[in-house]
Amino acid sequence: xxxxxxxxxxxxxxxxxxxxxxxxxxxxxxxxxxxxxxxxxxxxxxxxxxxxxxxxxxxxxxxxxxxxxxxxxxxxxxxxxxxxxxxxxxxxxxxxxxxxxxxxxxxxxxxxxxxxxxxxxxxxxxxxxxxxxxxxxxxxxxxxxxxxxxxxxxxxxxxxxxxxxxxxxxxxxxxxxxxxxxxxxxxxxxxxxxxxxxxxxxxxxxxxxxxxxxxxxxxxxxxxxxxxxxxxxxxxxxxxxxxxxxxxxxxxxxxxxxxxxxxxxxxxxxxxxxxxxxxxxxxxxxxxxxxxxxxxxxxxxxxxxxxxxxxxxxxxxxxxxxxxxxxxxxxxxxxxxxxxxxxxxxxxxxxxxxxxxxxxxxxxxxxxxxxxxxxxxxxxxxxxxxxxxxxxxxxxxxxxxxxxxxxxxxxxxxxxxxxxxxxxxxxxxxxxxxxxxxxxxxxxxxxxxxxxxxxxxxxxxxxxxxxxxxxxxxxx
Numbered sequence: 001x002x003x004x005x006x007x008x009x010x011x012x013x014x015x016x017x018x019x020x021x022x023x024x025x026x027x028x029x030x031x032x033x034x035x036x037x038x039x040x041x042x043x044x045x046x047x048x049x050x051x052x053x054x055x056x057x058x059x060x061x062x063x064x065x066x067x068x069x070x071x072x073x074x075x076x077x078x079x080x081x082x083x084x085x086x087x088x089x090x091x092x093x094x095x096x097x098x099x100x101x102x103x104x105x106x107x108x109x110x111x112x113x114x115x116x117x118x119x120x121x122x123x124x125x126x127x128x129x130x131x132x133x134x135x136x137x138x139x140x141x142x143x144x145x146x147x148x149x150x151x152x153x154x155x156x157x158x159x160x161x162x163x164x165x166x167x168x169x170x171x172x173x174x175x176x177x178x179x180x181x182x183x184x185x186x187x188x189x190x191x192x193x194x195x196x197x198x199x200x201x202x203x204x205x206x207x208x209x210x211x212x213x214x215x216x217x218x219x220x221x222x223x224x225x226x227x228x229x230x231x232x233x234x235x236x237x238x239x240x241x242x243x244x245x246x247x248x249x250x251x252x253x254x255x256x257x258x259x260x261x262x263x264x265x266x267x268x269x270x271x272x273x274x275x276x277x278x279x280x281x282x283x284x285x286x287x288x289x290x291x292x293x294x295x296x297x298x299x300x301x302x303x304x305x306x307x308x309x310x311x312x313x314x315x316x317x318x319x320x321x322x323x324x325x326x327x328x329x330x331x332x333x334x335x336x337x338x339x340x341x342x343x344x345x346x347x348x349x350x351x352x353x354x355x356x357x358x359x360x361x362x363x364x365x366x367x368x369x370x371x372x373x374x375x376x377x378x379x380x381x382x383x384x385x386x387x388x389x390x391x392x393x394x395x396x397x398x399x400x401x402x403x404x405x406x407x408x409x410x411x412x413x414x415x416x417x418x419x420x421x422x423x424x425x426x427x428x429x430x431x432x433x434x435x436x437x438x439x440x441x442x443x444x445x446x447x448x449x450x451x452x453x454x455x456x457x458x459x460x461x462x463x464x465x466x467x468x469x470x471x472x473x474x475x476x
Contacts, residue, residue: 044081047078047081047082050078051075051078054071054074054075054078055075055110055111055113055114056114057071058071058111058114058115058118059114059115059117059118060118061118062118062164065168065171065172068168068172069171069172072107072111072172072173075107075110076107079103079104079107082103083096083099083100083103105192108169108173108189108192109192111169111172111173112165112169112192112193112196115165115168115169116165116196116200118161119161119162119165119200122157122161123154123157123158126150126153126154126157147211147214147215148215148217148220148223148224150211151207151208151211151212151215151224152223152224152227154204154207155224155227155228155231156227158200158204158231159227159230159231159234159235162197162200162235163234163235163237163238166193166197166235166238166240167238169189169192169193170189170193170238173189173192173193174189174190190239193238194239194240197235197238197239197240198240201235201240201242201245204242205242205245205246205249208228208246208249208250209249212224212249212250212252212253213253213256215253215257216257217345218254218257218344218345218346218347218348218349219345219348221250221253221254221257221345221348221349222348222349224250225250225349228243228246228250229243229246232246247351247353250349250351251351251353251354251357254345254346254349254350254351254354255354255357255358255361257342257345257346258342258343258345258346258358259342259358259361259365261338261339261341261342261345262338262339262342262361262362262365263365264338265334265335265336265338265339265365266335266365266368266369266372268331268334268335268338269331269332269334269335269369269372270372272331272334273331273372273373273376274376319408319411320404320407320408320411322336322340322404323400323401323404325396325400326396326400326401326404328396329392329393329396329397332393332396332397332401333401335369336401336404336405339405339408340405340408343405343408343409343412346358346412347412350412350413352413355413355425358409359409359425359428359429362405362406362409362429363429363432363433363436366402366405366406366429366432366433366436367432367436367439369397369402370394370398370433370436370437370439370440370442371436371440373390373393373394373397373398373440373442374394374440374441374442376390376393376394377390377391377394377442394437394442395444398433398434398437398442398444399444399445402433403430403433406426406429406430406433407426407430409425409426409429410424410425410426410429411426413425434446
């Protein structure tokens with residue numbers, strides 16, 4: 001190959017030299033020039049084939065950095081032959097520089113395109129999922145049976161291969177790493193790499209938006225969140241940290257996971273109350289003190305105790321204890337269990353930014369529950385026995401079961417933060433709950449508010465001495 005390159009470099013000078021004198025005999029100088037010109041013509045005709053073969057080799061599988069560097073060097077030699085064939089006028093250095101820049105940029109894009117073909121083939125082998133560059137379309141739909149494992153495999157494969165391709169590209173084409181890249185300006189390679197990474201990230205974000213709604217477990221969402229955030233942090237070394245783009249998608253997935261269980265609880269309780277069967281009947285009659293809101297103070301005290309945290313920020317106690325009186329009403333207990341199940345999923349990935357949205361959605365859900373119980377009470381108002389059972393049901397729901405849900409949701413988010421009105425999250429939710437029941441004609445006995453306890457700092461501050469009695473103060 002080195003001999004052919006030398007002949008290619010000298011072929012232009014040999015072919016442009018005029019032949020004078022008599023025609024040499026066969027086998028002389030002219031015959032040798034014809035042979036050389038034929039070889040040069042065949043090699044130049046096969047330049048396109050040679051270039052495509054080198055690029056195809058880059059797209060076949062994993063290649064180490066020294067091999068990539070050798071292939072790119074051969075591609076640069078082929079591009080230099082293109083410059084030799086161009087008939088430039090005298091003093092056209094600027095035109096030559098622009099053409100060299102265009103050839104170098106084409107080489108960079110061809111390199112990334114070839115490595116992208118290998119990347120897509122690897123991703124297609126992971127549960128038949130492929131990322132199509134900047135296109136939001138996906139290669140094939142995710143399997144609903146194992147979306148979680150499929151997502152983890154895609155994230156791990158993308159993290160490994162994206163970082164490998166990016167580091168190889170920066171090592172080969174970064175400014176100062178080679179003569180070809182240094183002639184094309186300091187920012188050309190970084191712009192090409194950034195454009196390629198943006199396309200891959202767009203495809204990955206589209207995959208998350210499609211796949212995350214199929215994940216129906218809070219622990220699985222938490223694991224996906226950790227892997228995706230680690231992927232974004234790894235790409236941050238290449239200047240492509242995309243973690244802020246993923247946060248809204250994960251928030252929507254968590255919200256959908258939680259709210260779907262709230263909707264199921266509302267639907268199941270509505271079906272039980274409207275079926276006319278014994279599902280809404282209590283298993284036993286609760287005591288006279290149950291369902292009147294008296295248990296709310298105990299739950300608030302339990303919430304405050306559970307909100308105590310150590311210096312490391314970890315929880316030191318269990319969530320609030322559920323009211324045992326709710327077990328007397330199977331339909332209500334089933335609905336409460338669905339809410340508590342959603343809180344268990346939420347606890348694993350409860351971002352602080354989710355709290356205002358979920359707090360509002362929970363208030364709306366409690367309002368629909370109060371309306372459902374009020375409608376059931378009106379339907380059985382003409383039957384004394386059923387009316388008494390309905391009254392026991394909504395008093396248990398509004399006095400014990402639903403306040404416990406308010407305390408549990410506040411516990412998931414910490415429970416100790418106060419709003420501008422001075423109320424904690426649990427107190428705000430319970431006030432909204434009582435208002436929702438009152439708006440439906442279901443009056444609940446609200447717990448008495450205890451006066452705020454003085455802080456230790458305030459208790460230690462001595463009483464101020466009036467400025468008009470300095471002598472008495474000195475005497476004391």
